[in-house]
Structures are given as C-alpha cells and as structure tokens.
Amino acid sequence: MNKYFLLLLSSLLFISIASAETIRIMPLGDSITEDWAFSDQYSPRPDSLKSGYRNYLWYALKAAKYDVDFVGSHKLGSAIRPAFDIDNEGWSGLKSTEVALSNRPPGGFYDRLIKYRPHIILIHLGTNDWSSSVGGIRSILNEIDNFEENYQFHVKVIVAKIINSREPNSIFSSFNKNLESLVRQRNADGDDVVLVDMEHGAGIYYDSRDFQDRIHPNNSGYRKMANVWFNALDKILKHDNYAFLVPVYHMLLN
Amino acid sequence: MMKIICALSCLSVVSFAGVLEAMEDACERNVAEACYELGSIYQGNDGIPADDEKADKYLTKACELGHDKSCLKWKKISIKQPGDIDE
Numbered sequence: 001m002n003k004y005f006l007l008l009l010s011s012l013l014f015i016s017i018a019s020a021e022t023i024r025i026m027p028l029g030d031s032i033t034e035d036w037a038f039s040d041q042y043s044p045r046p047d048s049l050k051s052g053y054r055n056y057l058w059y060a061l062k063a064a065k066y067d068v069d070f071v072g073s074h075k076l077g078s079a080i081r082p083a084f085d086i087d088n089e090g091w092s093g094l095k096s097t098e099v100a101l102s103n104r105p106p107g108g109f110y111d112r113l114i115k116y117r118p119h120i121i122l123i124h125l126g127t128n129d130w131s132s133s134v135g136g137i138r139s140i141l142n143e144i145d146n147f148e149e150n151y152q153f154h155v156k157v158i159v160a161k162i163i164n165s166r167e168p169n170s171i172f173s174s175f176n177k178n179l180e181s182l183v184r185q186r187n188a189d190g191d192d193v194v195l196v197d198m199e200h201g202a203g204i205y206y207d208s209r210d211f212q213d214r215i216h217p218n219n220s221g222y223r224k225m226a227n228v229w230f231n232a233l234d235k236i237l238k239h240d241n242y243a244f245l246v247p248v249y250h251m252l253l254n
Numbered sequence: 255m256m257k258i259i260c261a262l263s264c265l266s267v268v269s270f271a272g273v274l275e276a277m278e279d280a281c282e283r284n285v286a287e288a289c290y291e292l293g294s295i296y297q298g299n300d301g302i303p304a305d306d307e308k309a310d311k312y313l314t315k316a317c318e319l320g321h322d323k324s325c326l327k328w329k330k331i332s333i334k335q336p337g338d339i340d341e
Contacts, residue, residue, distance in 0.1 A: 031273050039301025041274065093272040128273060130280030130288040167294070171287040213300040214291055215273065 033090025
C-alpha cells in the first residue's frame, strides 16, 4: 500500500515539475526557417531582420500564455519588433540528407540535441533535396531516436509536409506523399511523430499573394505557416497535457 | 598559427552552399524540375538579376530532360524523336 502511495505521490510531483518546465522548441529547417530569399543573394539583409514564420509562431504561443523557449545555435531576428526568441536551427541551403550525416547545422545535429535538449522539434526540410526520397528525414528521426535512447530524454517531433513552390512542382508533392508514409510507418513502430500539412493545410496561395519569390513565402505565407505550427503545438501543450513527458516518468520509476 | 587554422576551419563549417547551389547540384543530377526552377529564376523578377545565358542553359536542359513546361517557356516546342535529345 505504501509503495503505491509513494508511486502516486512521486507521479504527481513529477507531473507538476514537468508541467512547470519551460518547453524547449527547436525550429529546424532551411532558408524557409531561416528566412532567406533570393533577393538576399545580391542584397543581403542583416540577420537581425530575418524571422520567417518564427516570430509569428512566438507571438501566438505567448498570446496563449505558453511557457516556451526556442532553442538553436542560429540567432536571427533581433531587430524584429515585437521582439521574439530568435534562436533556431534554420540554415539556408540545408538539405534533409545533410543533417544526420554531416556537420550541418554547424557543430552537428546530434551535438545540438545534446546541448539544447529540445522537448519538441519542428522540422520543415526537403526543399533543397530536389528529390522525392525522404531518406534524409528518416536519418534525422533515427538520430533523434539515438539521442533519446542514449540520454533517456523524450523528444516530440512535428514534421511538416513542405510547402510547394509558387508554381507548384510535382517533386515536392511526391516528397510529401512519401513523408506521409514514412511518418505512418514510424508511428506504427512506436515513434512519436506528428505530421502537419504545410503544402495544402496552411491555406497558402501558390502565387504572389503568399510568396516573395519562386520558393520562399512572404510575411503572409509565413503567418499561415505559423498558424499550422501553432495548432499542432497547441494540441500538444494544451490538450495532451504534456503527455509526451510521461515516458520519461516511467523511465525514472524503472 | 593555430588561430588561423581554427578560423579557416570554422569558416568552412559555417560556409553553406545556398539554395541556388542546391538547385544547381540537383540540375547537374538531371532533376528536370530543379533545372526548370533555375531557368525561371534567371529570367528575373525573383530577386536575382536576369541572366539570359543561364536562363537559356537551364531551361534548355530541363526541356531536354522532358520537362514540358520548360519547352513551352522557352518556345522550343518540338516533337522529339529518339536521338534529338543532344541536338
């Protein structure tokens, strides 16, 4: 009886601690997460003016009173007002295939996981792959699994079906179809991956209303992306009541 | 000396191939869609100065790879026969 009482007590204690912890969110991606556009090739904006979807997502999370912390080694957007958390892992030109296999992001993705210990990772990658293969995303998920196992730390992954180009390109749609299959398979195998649909679920207009060039959204497009991320995060942070931390609790008990 | 070596290696770590380079890589791998996007970008109006030579090069390659829109765009519609590809 005492054993069960202690278990219950420690359970309640842990859940209250977990619930009080600031949730670390790592935005991982390419130029669309960094907020780089083709115009930056010849007239580069300062890093302090780059925000993409990240500032809009931050404002939404703060308006909903969530205690969150964006994490990552890239700091972009310090001059944007209202101010927001500028930390991220968005790197222009980054391919999904590079993340787990090379030193990109700088320092290496696995080391970034160790350093920042994100509770949630937002992945929007694949645009620079120019391939329908989702092998790169699979490698990233494997790397996260390794980190979880080695550090007994649970990470919730939200991976996006990537936005298409302004003039929709079949290669991105094929990538997204394969991504859907991959996520279904990973979850069936016990992973904790949420799929969000940026391609068709964000309400993005595939024309100049939501794009600043052929590949990169404008502020209107980024706002729509932020809405998709927010809805997924809101569901996790609010409705799931941080249930993704429960496996850690079980590990602690064992 | 060590500082110089470190500075160089650090630079190499943070020096990313950009979005355009990724597209060029893909085009070299004969991904027609990437060649098409590149050709379209070099036609101007997307923040990159127009470069007719590059636009022609990439759209032609995309067309040769069977990307119909590229052929239409560069007004090089032709009924292809086997052997026409490298003309």
